[in-house]
Amino acid sequence: MMAISDHINMTGQNPLMGENLDDFGPRFPDMSKAYTPEYRATAHEVAKKLGIKLDEGVYIGVTGPTYETPAEIRAYKTLGADAVGMSTVPEVIVAAHSGLKVLGISCITNFAAGFQEELNHEEVVEVTERVKGDFKGLLKAILAEL
Numbered sequence: 001m002m003a004i005s006d007h008i009n010m011t012g013q014n015p016l017m018g019e020n021l022d023d024f025g026p027r028f029p030d031m032s033k034a035y036t037p038e039y040r041a042t043a044h045e046v047a048k049k050l051g052i053k054l055d056e057g058v059y060i061g062v063t064g065p066t067y068e069t070p071a072e073i074r075a076y077k078t079l080g081a082d083a084v085g086m087s088t089v090p091e092v093i094v095a096a097h098s099g100l101k102v103l104g105i106s107c108i109t110n111f112a113a114g115f116q117e118e119l120n121h122e123e124v125v126e127v128t129e130r131v132k133g134d135f136k137g138l139l140k141a142i143l144a145e146l
Contacts, residue, residue, distance in 0.1 A: 001047075001054050001135060003040045004104030007089050008060040008081055015090045016097055025097035034096040039103035039146065046141045052134050057082025059106055061089030083108055103142065107131055 020027045040056065047054035060081035062068065068076070068084055076084055083106055095102045109127040 001052070001131070001138070002059070002083055002106045002108055003043050003054055003056045004035050004059045004083075004088070004106055005040065005056050006035060006058045007092060007104075008058060008076075008079055009089050009093070010076075011061050011063050011089060013063075013090070015094050025099060029093075029097040031093070031096055034092050034102055035104050036101040039101060039142075042145050043103055043105065043138070043142050046145055047138055050134075050138060050141060052138050054105070054138070055082075055108075059088060059104065060084050062086060105135075105138070107135055 016029070044054055044056070058081050060076050060079065060083070062072075062084060064086035073084070085106060088104055088106065092102055092104060107128060109124040
């Protein structure tokens with residue numbers, strides 16, 4: 001599992017495109033602390049108490065629905081990404097726009113292209129099933145602390 005410290009939006013989309021309703025937030029929200037540092041610190045403290053390994057890194061959001069090519073992974077790594085996924089980024093943009101505090105934790109389910117023989121969705125589902133108990137316990141304990 002990885003606590004997200006920042007993200008790179010490679011989806012080519014932004015949920016805030018179009019007319020802005022000022023009641024929901026500013027036209028150009030500050031994304032420099034989209035992932036609340038205090039929430040991440042709490043997550044790390046709780047994970048340590050529970051004996052759960054929680055890494056921290058930069059998440060790069062892509063559209064999918066394909067897994068990445070080895071060349072894409074090399075490019076993303078050069079950009080500073082530690083993990084790649086097809087979710088999270090649009091939701092965090094909207095949350096930041098609305099002034100909400102955010103804790104992002106990603107379950108890393110597979111190695112990227114070029115780091116293992118073959119990528120398949122069954123492996124992703126299998127890893128998710130294997131770690132869901134720890135993930136659930138971690139989230140419950142974090143929420144109790146917040």
